[in-house]
Amino acid sequence: MSLSARSTSEQLPSAHDRVYRTLRTRIMHGEIAPGEALTLRGIGREFDVSMTPAREAVRRLVAEGALFLSSSGRVSTPELSNERIEELAALRALLEVELSSRALPRAHMALIDRLQTINATVAEMVSKRDAVGYIRTNLEFHRTLYLRAQAPAMLAMAETVWLQLGPTMRALYGRLRRTEPPHNHKLIIAALKAGDEPGLRLAVRSDVTQGLKLLVA
Amino acid sequence: MSLSARSTSEQLPSAHDRVYRTLRTRIMHGEIAPGEALTLRGIGREFDVSMTPAREAVRRLVAEGALFLSSSGRVSTPELSNERIEELAALRALLEVELSSRALPRAHMALIDRLQTINATVAEMVSKRDAVGYIRTNLEFHRTLYLRAQAPAMLAMAETVWLQLGPTMRALYGRLRRTEPPHNHKLIIAALKAGDEPGLRLAVRSDVTQGLKLLVA
DNA sequence: GAGCGCCTTTTGTGATCACAAGAGGGCATG
DNA sequence: CATGCCCTCTTGTGATCACAAAAGGCGCTC
Structure with missing residues (x-):
């Protein structure tokens, strides 16, 4: 509680950065519901x-x-309008189709293997109905690519968009009751293996827009 | 200097917001050179x-x-690498082609007139070799569309990109010595008039990428 | 004359305080 | 019993202070 109570002589990552990173992760992974309020003194505590x-x-x-x-x-987490x-x-x-396109020529077998491993975890989270775990591993799949x-x-920039959608994604995946593993991820992996750029772009676009279309409807 | 020295009883827009907005405009318009240092106490003063x-x-x-x-x-303004x-x-x-595409069906004559007026100012800034004025009116042209x-x-998101490029744009337009009015802006206006979406997308893409290619080269 | 080290000054970080505004609850009154 | 008002407590804002680290200048030494 005192001024320089920091005993860890490690690379002290500056208090506000630690707070920032923790909150950011929480929001991006959907651990906070839309419209939930935060207070500065509460965070400080x-x-x-x-x-x-x-x-x-x-x-x-x-x-x-x-x-x-x-x-x-x-301050509170945002409640997004359908337009937004x-x-x-x-x-x-827009962003992720371009990113996947740029990743395609550099995607070797080791990457595809990693994606398949992550995708297995995604499927596991889906079957366990673990919304936060699903969002986290799904984003890890995309980020890895x-x-x-x-x-x-x-x-x-893509991560900023994920961040803005975080609380909403939680509300979405909590609402829709799917138990099947993500089909579009398999299409993405197949297109990567085949070096099929149009197929990859289509698969990424579908994967990214499908869930949110359901929410709006 | 005192605590509540604010005499303007208007909608006081909270001190940090005023500082933020002023600095943001300065940076976006290229009024600060890349690598220039700022200090908190200096800003406060x-x-x-x-x-x-x-x-x-x-x-x-x-x-x-x-x-x-x-x-x-x-803190300082960033010095961007060529890759960045x-x-x-x-x-x-990516963003502005999409934005122009979405604006096209809603672009009526009043908008096109406004764009032509702004474009005349852009040409004036070019002929006066006013780098900051050029950047400002050029961005106004794009934002209006x-x-x-x-x-x-x-x-x-597009404005965030402009912001990141602000100091660099200043360095760029200070370096290249053009005096001709922007050709691509005329192509954009022509495509808007004709309702030609492919032409509009191409013109916007050219306008947005041309200047920066010169800098990298 | 050149290189190096110390000291002062500048700067960012985080804590604490004074203040104003807004929200919420409790109490009195009709 | 319902409604409205007032008071209190919570909360954000901005100023100020203490501290640590980094930077830059100055003088000393070889």
């Missing part, structure tokens, strides 16, 4: 820091669209 | 606020990629 780092972390998340700031300054959800889905399609695109700015 | 709002504004701009944060916490510039140009192409797309999230 949870992470054992003062309001200052909590404020910086919240500001940053607001800037990324992960949190909503009311006119009176209260459709737009974010279109952005996912897109990392091969060697396009960090584009990947960062 | 300029805007007559304490470090707290200055910090929040800077944090927000860092989150948007408009400012670079060194490992020791010093190419990536951001690709993002501009994209506003018609009714896609706020997508437009916000």
Whole structure:
């Protein structure tokens, strides 16, 4: 509680960064419901820091669209309108189709193997009805593929979209009761194996837009 | 200097927001050179606020990629690598082609007139060799068109890319010595008039990528 | 004359405080 | 019993302070 109570002499990653990263992960993985309120003092209490780092972390998340700031300054996770959800889905399609396209020529067998492993975990999460686990491993599947695109700015932008959709995705996957493993992921892997770019683009676009179309309907 | 020295009883837009908006505009319009350093106390002094709002504004701009944060916490405008510039140009192409495409069916004569007026100002800035004025009016041209797309999230993302390219654009347009008015803008207007979507997409893509290709070369 | 180390100053980080505004509940009144 | 008002407590904002680290300059030494 004192000023320099930090005993870990390791690479202290600056308090606000720790708070930021933890909250960001929580939001992206859908661990917070849409419209849920957060308070600076509450965050400070949870992470054992003062309001200052909590404020910086919240500001940053607001800037990324992960949190909503009311006119009176209260912060909460956003409740997205259908228009906004459709737009974010279109952005996912735009960005992720391009990323997958760029990753294709660099996708070797080791990557495809890793994707298949991750995909097995995705299927497991689906069968367990673990919404957060599903979202987390699903995003890991996509990120693993897109990392091969060697396009960090584009990947960062895609992750920002994921972040904005986080709470909504949780609401979506909690609502729709699927137990079948993701079909589009298999199409993506097959297209990667075949070096089939049009097929890959189509599969990614379908995978990215399918779930959100259901939510809007 | 005192606590509540705010005499303007208007809609006080919260100090950090005023600082944020001013700095953001400056950066986007290329008024700050790449690599230029900023200090929290310096910002506070300029805007007559304490470090707290200055910090929040800077944090927000860092989150948007408009400012670079060194490992020791010093902030400066980013000096972009060629790879990053190419990536951001690709993002501009991706997002703005889509935005223009969505704006096309809603583009009526009043909009085209406005674009032509703005374009005349762009040409004037070019002939005056006013780099900042050129960047500002050029972005106004694009924003005016994209506003018609009714896609706020997508437009916000495009503006984030502009923001990241701000200081670099200034360096670019200061370096290349053109005096001819923008040809691609005329192609964009012509395609809008003709309702020619493929032509519009091509013209926007060319306009967005041409300048940055020169910088990289 | 050149290189190196120490010291001062600048700067970012985080904590704490004073203040204003808004929200929510409890109590009194009709 | 319902409704409205007031009070209190919570919450965000901005200022200020203490501290640590990094940077830059200056002088000393070889």
